[in-house]
Amino acid sequence: MSMLRNLATSLINAQDERIITTLPKAKELRPFVERAITLSRHATNLTGENREVQSVHLRRQAATFFHSGNRQQKASTGRRGQERAPRTAGVLALRRLFDELGERFKDRPGGYTRIIKLGRRDGDNAELAIIELVDNRREREAIEAENKRAKSATSGKKKTAKASKEAEETNSRRGGRKADKTFEKEETTKARGQGKGATDTELEDQKPKGGRRAKKTEATAEEKDTE
Numbered sequence: 498m499s500m501l502r503n504l505a506t507s508l509i510n511a512q513d514e515r516i517i518t519t520l521p522k523a524k525e526l527r528p529f530v531e532r533a534i535t536l537s538r539h540a541t542n543l544t545g546e547n548r549e550v551q552s553v554h555l556r557r558q559a560a561t562f563f564h565s566g567n568r569q570q571k572a573s574t575g576r577r578g579q580e581r582a583p584r585t586a587g588v589l590a591l592r593r594l595f596d597e598l599g600e601r602f603k604d605r606p607g608g609y610t611r612i613i614k615l616g617r618r619d620g621d622n623a624e625l626a627i628i629e630l631v632d633n634r635r636e637r638e639a640i641e642a643e644n645k646r647a648k649s650a651t652s653g654k655k656k657t658a659k660a661s662k663e664a665e666e667t668n669s670r671r672g673g674r675k676a677d678k679t680f681e682k683e684e685t686t687k688a689r690g691q692g693k694g695a696t697d698t699e700l701e702d703q704k705p706k707g708g709r710r711a712k713k714t715e716a717t718a719e720e721k722d723t724e
Contacts, residue, residue: 517627541599
């Protein structure tokens, strides 16, 4: 019983919420610590006027699964008014059990732990295993990372679909201003469709109107015609 209490205290107080032990010890510890977690879950789900009284009763029952704290502890110097030594790990485990784990597993009817086999140990060939609490911090972080990854992938697909839709609406890869520059007049298009060439006036209107350089070119052409 003392060994199971030590293992339960180590499991509840572990930062990663997991410990490594032999497989037979892990199998014995699993129902032992789950009964304590069930008591904390019942305390979290209490309702009614006698809620506080029942919660204290459940807490005292769960305290039997851990080593007692500072029961009958005396002052270190034997003088009145001196500070007592820090509380034991069993008291800390009981506090975390009811403050955190009871809230986490309040909607879970059982199965609070998981056993993972690690193989044989060198030396005595004992079979090792990991016993850990489910829904621990590592699992929650992994789920959050997966949700963020899925959300970013969904947003990327939406952007791609939106770009494809815009391309279909323009019905061409060369849409926008560049397409407007290559637009020709309706009269010229109709004449071309009937096999007629564009008139000189129409061609003159469609010529780009440049600046001073274009005027110099026209003046030079007129001088050559005069000669």
